[in-house]
Amino acid sequence: MASEFTARNVHNAVVTRVLQGNGEAPHPLRRAAFDNAGLEEPLRRLINKVAAEPTRVTDDDIGAVKRSGLTEDQIFELVICAAIGQSSRLYETALSALDKVSASDPGEHAS
Amino acid sequence: MNMRLEVLNSGYGLATRVLFAFVRMVSGHATPDAARLVFYRPDFYGSRMKELTHHVMRGASSWSVADRELMAAYVSTVNQSAFCIGAHTATASLAYKDPAAVAAVLSDIESAPIDEKLRATLRMLGKLEREHSVAESDMRALLEMGVSKRQIEDALAVCFAFDVTNRLADAFGFELLSSEGFAAGAKVLLSRGYR
Numbered sequence: 001m002a003s004e005f006t007a008r009n010v011h012n013a014v015v016t017r018v019l020q021g022n023g024e025a026p027h028p029l030r031r032a033a034f035d036n037a038g039l040e041e042p043l044r045r046l047i048n049k050v051a052a053e054p055t056r057v058t059d060d061d062i063g064a065v066k067r068s069g070l071t072e073d074q075i076f077e078l079v080i081c082a083a084i085g086q087s088s089r090l091y092e093t094a095l096s097a098l099d100k101v102s103a104s105d106p107g108e109h110a111s
Numbered sequence: 112m113n114m115r116l117e118v119l120n121s122g123y124g125l126a127t128r129v130l131f132a133f134v135r136m137v138s139g140h141a142t143p144d145a146a147r148l149v150f151y152r153p154d155f156y157g158s159r160m161k162e163l164t165h166h167v168m169r170g171a172s173s174w175s176v177a178d179r180e181l182m183a184a185y186v187s188t189v190n191q192s193a194f195c196i197g198a199h200t201a202t203a204s205l206a207y208k209d210p211a212a213v214a215a216v217l218s219d220i221e222s223a224p225i226d227e228k229l230r231a232t233l234r235m236l237g238k239l240e241r242e243h244s245v246a247e248s249d250m251r252a253l254l255e256m257g258v259s260k261r262q263i264e265d266a267l268a269v270c271f272a273f274d275v276t277n278r279l280a281d282a283f284g285f286e287l288l289s290s291e292g293f294a295a296g297a298k299v300l301l302s303r304g305y306r
Contacts, residue, residue, distance in 0.1 A: 007268035010163040017159055046282075054281035055191050062115045062282075072118045073152070080156050083278035091271040094235075094245050095264070101250045102260045 008095070015088060018081050025074040025081075033078040034085030042068055043078070050082040114144055115284045119151055140295050144285035145194065145276065160275070165305040167268040174265055176301070177206035178229055181216060182269045185233050188217045189240040192277035194285040199273070201290075201297040228258045235263075236270045 019030055032038045036051040042064035049057045065075055113120045123131070127150050131142045149157030168179050180203035187195035200217065204210035215223040220233055231253055239245045253263055279285075288296065 005166070007163065007167050007264065007271075010159065010166060011268070011271060014156075014159045014163060018156060021155070023155060050278050050282045054278040057115075057282045057284075059115055059284075072116045072122075076116055076118060076151070077155060079282050080279065083275050083282065086278065087271050087274040090239055090243060090274060091267055093243070094239050094250075094267050094270075097245055097247045098250045098260065098263050098267070101247045101254065 015084060018084055023077050025077045030077060030081045033081040036082060047082045050079055051086040119283060138295055140292050143288060143296055161306055164272045167272055169304040172265045173262055177203060179269050180206050182266055183273045184217060186236055186240060186270050186273045187277055189237050190277040192280050193287055194280040195273060195277050197287060197293045198296055201293040202300045205297045206301060231256060232258055232266050236266060
C-alpha cells in the first residue's frame with residue numbers, strides 16, 4: 001500500500017522533492033539546511049532562525065546571505081528546506097511516540 | 112510591504128500574473144502572500160504542499176473542518192505567527208459561526224468551552240510546538256480518553272502543515288491583511304479549500 005494517499009505518504013513526497021529533485025541550490029546544501037547542521041555564516045544564522053525562532057528573521061538575515069553570493073532562488077529553496085526539516089522532526093517525533101503506544105494496544109491495528 | 116525575496120513579489124509568469132489580477136478584480140483584495148508563495152516555482156514546493164494541506168484540512172477526517180481550522184489557528188498562536196493567526200482565526204470563526212468560542216480557545220485553552228477530546232488534542236499540539244517533543248504517556252492519555260489513533264494522526268498532519276507555513280510566513284515576511292482581508296480569505300478557504 002506504498003502509494004496509498006495518506007498524510008504520511010504525501011509528507012514523504014514533499015520531503016523527497018525538496019531534497020532530491022531539481023533545483024538551483026546544490027543537493028548537499030539543501031540537506032544541510034533541512035538538518036540545520038554543518039552550515040557556515042551567514043547562511044547558518046538564517047537557517048537556524050527558520051528552525052528555532054522564525055519570528056526573529058530580519059531583512060538583514062536574508063540580505064547577508066544574498067551578499068554572500070547565493071541567488072534569491074537558492075535562498076527560496078534553502079529556507080523551504082529548513083522549514084520542512086524542522087517541522088518534519090516535530091511530526092516524526094510525535095508519530096513515533098504514537099506508533100509505539102498504539103502498537104502495544106490490541107485494539108489498534110497498524111495501517 | 113513586500114516579501115523579503117523579490118522573486119516572491121515579482122517573479123511570476125504571465126499566466127500567474129493574470130490570475131492574481133483576476134483575483135483582485137473579483138474579490139477586491141490582492142492575492143494574499145500565503146497563496147502567492149505556492150504559485151512561485153510550484154514544482155519545487157507549492158504543488159505538493161497544496162495537495163497535502165487540502166488533504167489534511169478538507170479530506171476525510173472525524174475532526175470537522177472547523178476543528179481543523181481551530182487547530183491551525185492554535186498552532187499558529189503558540190508559534191506567534193501573525194499572518195497565520197489572522198487567517199485561521201477568521202476561518203475557524205466562520206466555520207464554527209462562533210468567533211467568541213474561537214477567541215476563548217486561543218486566549219485560554221484550559222477554560223474555553225470546547226469538547227474535552229479536542230481540548231486534550233490541542234494541548235498535545237501545543238506541547239509539541241513549545242517543547243519540540245511529546246511523550247508516549249501523552250499519546251496514551253489521549254487514546255485512553257477516547258481520541259482515536261487516526262484522530263491523533265490527523266491532528267499531527269494539520270500541525271505539520273501549519274508549522275511549515277508559520278515558518279515560511281515569518282521568514283519570507285508575509286504581509287498582514289486587514290480584518291476585512293482575512294474575512295474574505297476565510298470565505299475562499301471554506302468554499303474552495305487549499306488547492
